Amino acid sequence: AAAASGGIVAYAGSKFDNTAEQTQVAQKKKMVVLGTGWAGTAFLKNLDYSLYDVKVISPRNYFTFTPLLPSVTCGTVEPRSIVEPIRKIIGKNKLLFNWFFILLSQKGEEIDYWEADCYKINTVGKKVLCRSKIGTNLDGTGEFVVDYDYLVIAVGAQVNTFNTPGVMEHCHFLKEIEDARRIRRSVIDCFEKASLPYLDEEERKKNLHFVIVGGGPTGVEFAAELHDFVAEDLTKLYPAIQDLVKISVIQSGEHILTMFDQRIAEFAEAKFQRDGIDVRTGYRVVKISDNSITMKCKSTGETSEPYGMAVWSAGVGTRPVIVDVMKQIGQENRRVLTTDEWLRVCGCDGIYAIGDCATISQRKVMEDISAIFKFADKDNSGTLTVKEIQDIFEDLCIRYPQLELYLKSKHMSDIADLIRDAKGGDVEKGSMQLDIDELKIALAHVDSQVKSLPATAQxxxxxxxxxxxxxxxMRDCEEHPTGPLRLRDSGRHRFRPFQYKHFGQFAPLGGEQAAAELPGDWISIGHGSQWLWYSVYASKQVSWRTRVLVISDWLRRFIFGRDTSC
Ligand code: FAD
Ligand code: MG
Ligand code: MG
Ligand code: MG
Ligand code: MG
Structure with a gap:
């Protein structure tokens, strides 16, 4: 609603009062957005362009619906069906918010997109240095510099090989649409290679050994998808070699799908066992060569195995441009770029970071405990009554989400329970009073519930x-300083901190079965969840075009099977 009204105000200005528009344009702050993935696209779809002078820079001029990438590797869904041009998405914003005024004035807001990589950010001079791969400028480099007032970094993460030798040269990754295309071609190539007349049995087996390194959601989903592809489509076409196929999932931890509920992990392991997928837990890949993969296990030592195709989906790393920013702003000791709860990058001015490239550093209750006490103690009595605490409780929960998680973990519904707990025993409601030390005791373990958010599209x-x-x-809040939240970080912004709402997660396990973990500890596994998966992912598509394409791909697959020509 805020976006809509902002846009309308700006348009009314341009229609009826030209000088007002000119001053507004002159005052517009320069905003640069890096990246057109999940975070960048969600940002652009919701931003009111009339308020800022926006430049979007990303090496890919489209958005990729990553959750369906594993389906692309086996031809269940076509690559074109899960990408959407960013220029279309940018155009849609105009249509969504300002269609009425576009009809009136025939004029839309300007927003630029440039296909380039940002290779350096100058956090002091407020500039981003970019390089285009598709065209060169006068000095022959394709490099250019863009100034910003606000910089939104949404460049995502890159694959992490943990410096394992041979991974870069011999493994496939599954991160971009081209990766999925390459894997698809490679799977078919392996089958064709294994069918050649001059190979012996050993070599056929080698070519049909598919290795997936990493038992996270992506690796598991790809393994399941590949198994279905083999069982449903390829065995019919390659009957002579169907018994030689082997799929292995190598996981360094004790279990696969560790980020899911244990019941889901167990179900997945059991299903994979029934399907004949070899799940090797406790193995770490140490080297990959042209035709063999070497792994280490604590109990049995090092083993090498021949393979036909390997997919690496173990771990995410930080992009070099982000590592450089971290050095500039004194975050070199951190693993990921760190922001505060308002998604502002700590240690510099005007830079925001969203998505996989950053992590939020949640403030601790115990660090602020004296300030909280003073703030709550409205009558300066030196003690807090239940009412005084209850008055600020909602604010506290917003500022420190760990508090709510803590109460939940203790099966407490109310702050009075917490006080009773701190006082040790039954205290009558009217006479409950806390001093600062008792408040400290009551909240002592709350910060143990601070969790970093997962690297997900959600x-x-x-x-x-x-x-x-x-x-x-932002402008609204600057003009009307009484914000909705009182307890905030020294008045720089008047917005509530970012709060993540978890809507659950899926793990498709093949054979038209999926596992779903929904809010409220609700677990569902089986065919029903697969249908839920279909409907959720159809509804989450960024455009009607991709929605129609994805659904028709699924139908085509149901009727004719997957396409195996590559
Ligand atoms: P990305 O979406 O990776 O976007 C980064 C953008 O930045 C891209 O446009 C890229 O081109 C651009 N960029 C990169 N470098 C530069 C640079 N130097 N300068 C400018 N631009 C740059 N999450 C879920 O929640 N559910 C799922 O089912 C799920 N399945 C997944 C399956 C796969 C195969 C993969 C790979 C991921 C999956 N994820 C899933 C995770 C999800 O895709 C990521 O968490 C999400 O993409 C993060 O969004 P982002 O915008 O931070 O990064
Ligand atoms: Mg992004
Ligand atoms: Mg993406
Ligand atoms: Mg990413
Ligand atoms: Mg008091």
Missing amino acids: VAAQQGQYLAQCFNS
Whole structure:
């Protein structure tokens, strides 16, 4: 709503009062957005362009619906069906918010997109240095510099090989649409190779050994997808060699799918065992050569195995441009770029980071305990009554989400329970009073519930949307300083901190079965969950075009099977 009204105000200005528009244009702050993935796209879809002079820079001029990438590797879904041109998405914003005024004035907001990589950010001079791969400028480099007032970094993460020798040269990754295309071609190539007349049995087996390194959601989903592809389509076409196929999932931890509920992990392991997928837990890959993969296990030592194709989906790393920013702003000792709860990068000015490239550093209750006490103690009595605490409780929960998690973990519904706990025993409601030391005891373990958010599309999209809403109402908040939240960080912004809402997660396990973990500890596994998966992922598509394409791909697969020509 804020975005819509902002846009309308700006348009009314341009229609009826030209001088007003000119001053507004002159005052517009320069905003640069890096990246057109989940976070960047969600940001752009929700931003009111009339308020800022926006430049978007990303090496890919499209958005990729990453959750369906594993389906692309086996031809269940076509590559074109899960990408959407960023220029179309940018155009849609105009249509969504300002269609009425576009009809009236025939004029849309300007927003630029440039296909380039940002290779350096100058955090002091407020510039981004970019390089285009598709065209060169006068000095022959394709490099250019863009100034910003606000920089939104949404460049995502890159694969992490943990410096394992041979991974870069011999493994496939599964991160981009081209990766999925390459894997698809490679799977078919392996089958064709194994069918050649001059190979012996050993070599056929080698070519049909598919290795997936990493038992996280991506690796597991790819393994399941590949198994279905082999069982449903390829065995019919390659009957002579069907018994030689082997799929292995190598996982360094004790279990696969560790980020899911244990019941889901167990179900997945059992299903994979029934399907004949070899799950090797406790193995770490140490080297990959042209035709063999070497792994280490604590109990049995090092083993080498021949393979036909390997996919590496173990771990995410930080992009070099982000590592450089971290050095500039004194975050070199951290693993990931760190922001505060408002998604502002700590240690510099005007830079925001969303999605996989950053992590939020949640403030601790115990660090602020004296300030909290003083703030709550409205009558300066030196003690807090239940009412005084209850008055600030909602604010506290917003500022420190760990508090709510802590109460939940203790099966407490109310702050009075916490006080009773701190006082040790039954205290009558009217006479409950806490001094600062008792408050400290009551809240002592709350910070143990601080959790970092997972690197998922869900988090990235919510952060993009939140940040856009902040930018849309920034001017409003500056003009009306009484914000909705009193307990905030020294008045720089008057917005609530980012709050993540978890809507659950899926793990498709093949054979038209999926595992779903929904809010409230609700677990569902089986065919029903697969249908839920279909409907959720159809509804989450960024455009009607991709939605129609994805659904028709699924139908085509149901009727004709997957395409195996590559
Ligand atoms: P990305 O989406 O990776 O976007 C980064 C953008 O930055 C890209 O446009 C890239 O081109 C651009 N970029 C990169 N470098 C530069 C640079 N130097 N300068 C400018 N731009 C740059 N999450 C879920 O929640 N559910 C799922 O089911 C799920 N399945 C997944 C399956 C696969 C195969 C993969 C790989 C991921 C999956 N994820 C899933 C995770 C999800 O895709 C990521 O968490 C999400 O993409 C993060 O969004 P982001 O915007 O931070 O990064
Ligand atoms: Mg992005
Ligand atoms: Mg993406
Ligand atoms: Mg990413
Ligand atoms: Mg008091």
